[in-house]
Amino acid sequence: MATPTSGGAKTKFTPSGKHNPCPVCTRVKDPDCRISPELVLCHNNTDHKVGDVFNGYAFTGVSSDGRTGKFTPHKPLKKQPEIIYGYSDTQRSKRYYKGGKKCFAVQHLVAGRWKAGAGPDPFPLYFENEALAGLDFLDSDGVVWEFEGEKCCELAVQGGLLAVSQPGHANSPEQRAPRYQRLKEAGCTRLIYVADNDETGEKKASEAVKGAELAGLTITVFRAQEVWPGLPTGGSIDDAPGPVDTRTALLRVWADKAPNPDAAPVTPAADPEPPRADASMASAAETLGVTEQVAAGRAQFTFNRLLPPVMAAAVEMVQEDLPSDPLSACLTFLVGLSGLLKIGTRASSSLRHHVPINLFFALVAWSGVAKSPQKRKLVERPAAGLIKDAREHHDRAMRQWRQQNKDIKRKEDRPPEPKCVLPHLTDYNAASLADQLMEHDKKGQPILLIRDELSGLLKAVEQDTKSGTGQAEAQLLELFEGDGYVSRRIEAGLRAFSRCHVSLFGCIQPEVLRELINGDGNGDDSTGKWARFLFCRLPARPLALVDEDPTRVEIDALMEAESTLQHYAETAYRLPPRTYHLSTDARRHFHAWFRKHQATALLPATPPVIRSMLMKTSAQALRLAGVLHIAQVLELGDAAPEKIGWREVETATAIVDQLHQETCLFHDRAESDELLLMRHVHALGARPDGCTWQWAKQKGGRKIRPMGAEKFAEAVDQLVANGYGRRACDQPLTYRALKPMTQ
Template sequence: MADLTDHRPEQQRSQATAAPLFDREAASQHCQLIGLEPQQAHLRALHWNGGGARDLPPGKHSPQLLEELQQQGHRLYVIAGGGRNREAVAAIPAVFAEWDGLILEDVEALLHEAQLQGLPEPTLLLTTWEHGSAHVWWRLDQPCTDIPRWERLMVRLVVALGSDPVCVDPSRLMRLAGSAYIAKAGHSRQGQVLGQARIFHDDPEATTTLEELEAQFQQRPELAEQLKQSSVATYDPPTDAERQQRREKALLPPRPMAQIKAALACIPKRESGLPDGDPWRYPAHRFAAAGLRDALYRLHKRPDLEIDEEAKATAHAEALELMEEHSPSRECGWDVAQVLGSSAWLDEGTFWSRAARAGFALAALPPTPPLDGVPWIPEDAPTNAPPAQPGAKATASLTLEEATARLRQARADGCDGVELETLLQGLAEQSGHHPAALHKILQEIDREAEAEIAGDAAAQELAVVRDYEREIQGFEIAGFLPPRIAAALHTVTHGLPYPGPTLAVSFLAAVSGVLPLGSEILGLEASDYRVPINLYLALVGHTGDRKSQLGRATITRPPAEIQRLYNRAHAEALQAWQLENEGKKKEDRSPKPFLHRLQLQDYTGEALAHRLMEAEKIQRGILIFRDELSGLFRSLDRYRSGGKGGDEEQLLEMYGGEPFASARVEAVERVYDRCHVSIAGTIQPATLRALMGSGDDQGKFARFLFAPLLDRPERIPTRLPDGWSQVVGEARATLAAAIKHAARIDLDSAGNPDVRMPPLPWRLTLTQEAQERFADWDHDLQKQRHSLPKEDPRRGVLGKTSSQGLRVMGLTHILWTGAGEADPGDPLSLAEVERSLAFVELLQRWVMGFHASPAAAEEPQMQQLARRIHQITTRAGGWMTWKEIRDRMNAGEKKGITSAVGNAAMGALVRAGLGELKERDGSPRALRATGSLPP
């Protein structure tokens, strides 16, 4: 194997920035072999010292940038799933496996054995450096979009091959071929180039399918038992209940630190290069380190928590420190931080068994359970208490409750440092309890105080959300839209929990999709500020908020009658074309009739360009309606070569009706000079946060209006008044008539749309008075925008709000002309402009608040918990205690949430005016939700 070690003089090698070994061709080949175009790969750069991480999504990197990052000391990785985390992954083109600390010959032997058992030939095998790791990739014939299925397959692959158990995450960072391997901090040669990730084997023709791989594992029944025994899927410490299930005997108390250190001292110091068959090769020390971490976790874990996140962090840090003392990374040919960081959480038994194998005699500990919530303290625990005087008799003058009250008061008075330590020692003497026990109580007091502070902040934020909810509930759309249309919208959504503004903007999206090509509104004549009257809309709501029903009632159904006319005309034209061209050769046939669709559910960039080219011929636009917009956002430019005119650029340019030209598909040119495209669909708030969290440099989210749905239970009526069917029919007819008016469709003698007569586009203007008001409003928005930091995503929202205001003005004016309340040729009045600006401001207040959350990616934990409690109690419809609320949460939601945190969140809801508390002597306090919340 080639020696890639950096042989420059010591003075040069000690410089962390020297890493000139980047191989562009190898990096490009790596991406292509695993099914990614190089420019569309999602990369990440991590500095060797742990700082300066750079996320490099598709289109945000180049060979020159990667070379610069390597020279600055960054290690380069590729993310096959293309997401910043698991939730952001929409599809993954390959499966992979990794082995640390094995020589290449070992990996080849493993693969040979796997192929004998039926596994396909791998597409790629690369090595990071001669003492590093080996990575094997199998490219799938098509990207897998069923991520849970892919993860199940990866678990089986790990068990079958014995590879690294953390490699089951679709957003896993994998070393990029061609990049320099730079030693991390803590390594004996930290910051130095140790080698280069090189492709050792590749076969571009070697692909497989998910089904083929699954079939291989199904044919091996012995894997089922291995999977049961495997801890591959265990990434958290097991709960006490899970530990009890694994053992037949009762749980023993945590082992004291002195015993843990004594056991570790028996394990031999790690040596690299041990021969095959030696029991102390790399895996033994890796398992010992992972088990040591769990033993330390049990020592620090609070007994009232299923999973103690603080104890996890402490145990990880202590295990790292102890293993570095035992087998230093600088001397023993491994990286302790990397080993622990990449190891699954294994039970402490893996540590004790290896210590026993090395000669440690596992001393029995008295099976003393925790008493009254006070942790068991071993006899040899360190203490700062003064030694007892000869003949003195211990007496407790304070109860534990009194000592706790003294600690609470001390914290309230700002006591800390030496003063607090002195108080603790005195309370320990007076109460007869060990200082360590009082330290635990003090930590709990501090946690309660932190929870109360977080609860106050959450209460303030939720109060703002509550006020907004009341405002949208009180917004009367009968003045914003013609009263007859407003009444029709309420009728067709009868019994469903949709606020008026959301109903109104949904129907405006439907109207925007049928307007003739070239429809526009001139907002400021002096500067020629004009925009097309299209709309990008996202309806935001949780699962179960009946988003799809809203879309059907207000967006897809109203234009259905016009679509039927186009369908009928196309059927007749197609029949005539078939008669005309019967018997003719393909090259002699006349052009086949094209069916215009007012709405599309799915598209590719090329197919949409073709449709818009055909739509331009008949001067029409298109509405793209997606029941789940997340699929649209995540699919942009995936698994295709990038460049100008890609899917995302196309979406951005369509907003302004920009022209398009492409000759990349089958050498057929796709050209249109202008277009009219609207987009509407639904999305969940958590998904939207994740997507926004990856940034919005191009402004695609800023182009959207966002309309929230309310998360509240509504019982759908089972009985309707007599004649209700007729009322609903008339309401639907009203909405369909408004759509026809907006579409300006001329019919021919057969009653079909006359495609030979281009429809007259809507060309709208504002009165001078209305222009002055709009200019002032736009100026205020720009001042707000420039007051925000450049990286704040709200700048993009404010930058697009003016154009959205104009679009809403135009759409509502068209509806008022259909109601006979305005003349199509008249400019928009000041009153019309004021109505539209107030409406847009109402919607934008929600998205500005949404963006104001940290990095627009995640709400504070306390606010999330309060929302979840509100949701649970709202759906229950009555009083609930914290225990009853917690029982309705899933395991992930319960993680790390104590009763103190839960009570603080309940209090936050009460202070925000979104709940009531009932407290009775001798009974737990209970909460009842009041009001509703937007997402």
């Protein structure tokens, strides 16, 4: 077989077994590990940092299908350099490698020679003197940052933070307290602890909180994986994306947003959704109208995962009284941003593939569940200033045009009236939209189409396809791609534009959407019309009503949040057009993710409407990754990474997967016999002995039993071809499942 590291050459593997143990995990009970002289695919080890060494083999990553860890023989340097961190003139810490394993030791100076051990004097904090000196400056804000490990501390200091780290020993709360007391006495008013992404990080954070409490010092705990989602296990600022200045800039934003908690509690940096008064009335699945399993996927999306901190806080504040959750609220704001980006603003995943950063998005909810208020608060109000400016500009142009042409009596002798270029458009038909987009093309401006009831637009498109010109559906499909348009009519003459940037926001009721999708096409989306939309269900729960009068503080906070969102919208409208490229890590994740969707889409048993959706997932995810990256650009400015990073792509693909699962529930489709048999065989193939036809027949129902051994063999071939399992034996044909089916 060809391996990811072999450059296409064939590598001969032998399976693990009783006489051939896996050199990494020592597995002998089954053949799940694969071994060759230059590469080991270990079934047991996938969750490690690149470079970790096990039994003389170095971890280099995870296989493309995610089932095995890749290990190559570790070739350590003859003598790896020791790293020395000085704590004082007589105290230091040493980092070194022994047998391929990272070790540390503390030393103290005795009679000019370094001796092992901490010695009689307590170790200070790493960079303690620098922190004490920094706190003495007049412009000090009193904030000190604490990281796990000297390396992370040094990176933070390079990025301009006042940072310290504990020594590698003596870390109990009682031993930390005197160090924290010295910081407090020097003027430290707040300690921010950045916990590594692992259990050890949580344990040390707890010790830090207790130590700060003993010293009477206010402490805030940030989890590194909340600041930089997607970090590897054990990761922190040293594994975060972007230059050091970008990493520390993001931490400062978090510090400005987060409250100053008391010392005692360990407050997570994540923002769990506030409890609702109706929480006991219905489960998440009931409020969304989906299965419990699908509803559980929403829990992964928090405001701070979806948006940068300041933007996230503003969106959360503005939607606080609405029934929305983080996913529906953030996507509503993001589609509004996407509709304000100049023509030519695109996201590129490779040399030959790029798409406009626009979105076709619909909120799905029953009547009366506050769809329109969410649209007003998160789409229309942020752009209100832009719309006002556009109207005033058009009014001035019209007054000037009338003044210039007041003496021309014949209409046909006057030049054309100036046309208004508006960021938002709520009512149109195919012809008027084409006229409008001609003007937008001339000025490079985008447009956001808004429909309170999307069903009207979709039914009009459907009716036009049946008994009209058929132009409306074709136009809808082309606008999504940002394509140009040329039309010639006898009365209207020539309508043409070379490019466009169109986003679409609408609201629709679940049963109306179900009826449209499963109408005359019988669930067949041959044109990909439905696949172009992201349908997001809005939780069906009561509004959060407050009986008391708002305080001045609450009023000011809401006004500030609304002003913040308006600032982001106006900044997005001023961004020059450009193409944003994926980073290498982001591209690898994106391609691996889409390969799995393609494999499922190409299964003969996949219903056509689901196939269309799966084949469009890459276009949706790339657009989402682009607008998530632009959100970072709006907040961080020049400090934002140049390229779309792994974090944005991973979040975008997770969003698409979640919304795809929810949308699939709208499609009324009878499962084909082929897919029914594949699911049955795959489920039985999870047992250690695998699944034969006789076992499948014995455990099958009336639909399964008549299918026969030939159909069973075809089902096995399809499952194996798509990476869901393998042939464990040819006589009799036996199937073993390796991972869950995605469809």
